[in-house]
Amino acid sequence: MEEKAQTLVYSAIAFLSVLAASFFLNASGIQAVKLAGLEGISSSLKQFLSLEFAGLLVSVAIAFAIANTACLRKSRNFAFKAVLPASAVALIVSLLAFGAGTEKIFLSVFFITALAMLIETASLRKQELKKFITFRASANASQKAVLIIAIGLFASTAFIVFSNQQEFTSKFEKAVIDIALKQASTGDLADSSAGLLIQTQKQSLQSVIQTPQFQKLEEKEDADVQAFVQLMLGLDSRLDSPEVKESLKAQVLENFENNKQLLTFDLVKKQVPMLQTVEDFYWLIAAITITSLFLFLGNVIITPLAVLFSILAALALGKKGTG
Structure with missing residues (x-):
């Protein structure tokens, strides 16, 4: 196969794999910004199990494999010439087609x-290794x-979250409140609220009676x-009396949605002081968490x-470069 034809084949595969990765990333709806904002955690977890996300992982792996193969089968210079320009063009096309937000530009x-x-590392390892070179x-x-x-x-997540710290901490506070509310059933909350009201009234009465x-x-x-x-x-x-408690409980249940507002993030922070530290360094924690997941x-x-x-490509193309 002539050099130009080989370059065209490698470039085409690189272009298509990177473009496919961009397409699947957009189709999956997964964004670090959404994960950092704790928006729809359950739906985000479902996205990680979607076919689109699987397609994203496979497409990125193919892009890596074609770069590895170009370097190991041909040369470092060939890989740079055939793979990088085609990949760059694919990324530019994807930014134009799917939107060019800050996160996508960073990642591109x-x-x-x-x-x-990858090409530099593969080239160095090719020279150093004697056995199982491809692997x-x-x-x-x-x-x-x-x-x-x-x-x-990490850089994109930290930059975006830090630049919009107030917005993301507000989302974090809302998520914490939602979790706190979901941990107790409506009946449990109503029962606790009724008990608290009775206790407060009794203390007030006792303070008067004992004077x-x-x-x-x-x-x-x-x-x-x-x-x-x-x-x-x-x-x-x-x-x-049980009758008073049941009456108060019924009133609390009737106005349960309004009673949700009584649970504020400041109240939760008094119970869990560590939440203030989490809120102060939320940009760093979000960036580390999302980066760790990707790693x-x-x-x-x-x-x-x-x-x-890479191994399959080496086997298909012949033994040379496989070690």
Whole structure:
């Protein structure tokens, strides 16, 4: 196969794989910004199990594999000439077609950088290794590429979240409140609220009944005064009755949606002081969490697939370069 024809084939595969990765990323709806904002956590988890996400992982692995194969089967210069320009064009096309947000621009730049690092690493390992060249070189090179993309993901997430700290902390607060509300059933909350109201009223009554002034009133023989004293004492006893608690519980249940507003993030922070630290460094925690998730997926799924595709390509093209 002539050099130009080979370059065209490698370029076409690189272009299509990168474009496919961009398409599947857009189709899956997965965005670091959404994950950082804790928007629809359950739906986001479902997206990780979707066919679109699987297509994304496979497409990235193919892009890595074609870069590995171009370097190991041909040369470093050939890989740079055939793979990088085609990948860059595919990324530009995807940005024009699917939108060019800050996160996508960051990832596009770091993806090209990752491919360049992959080619450099594969070239060095090709010269150093004597056995199992394709397996070992492509594995090491793909891991380096995953690391570069992870750095880009960390940088983009940290930058976006830090630049919009108030917006993201508000979403975080809402998510914490939602979780706190979901941990208890409606009945449990109503029961607790009714008990709290009764306890508050009893404390207020006791604070009045135990005063010297009230005790002096008990000694009075005036009918109106005694009626008031008996009313207060009776009310104190009545608050212990199950009927009062059930009545208050029914009122709380009836206005449950309004009672949700009583649970504020400040109240939760008093119970869990660590939440204030989380809120202050939310940009860093979000970036580390999302980057760690990508590193896990990259090393457990993308890299093994890239190695597998590289080996299959080496077997299909012949023994040269396989070690």
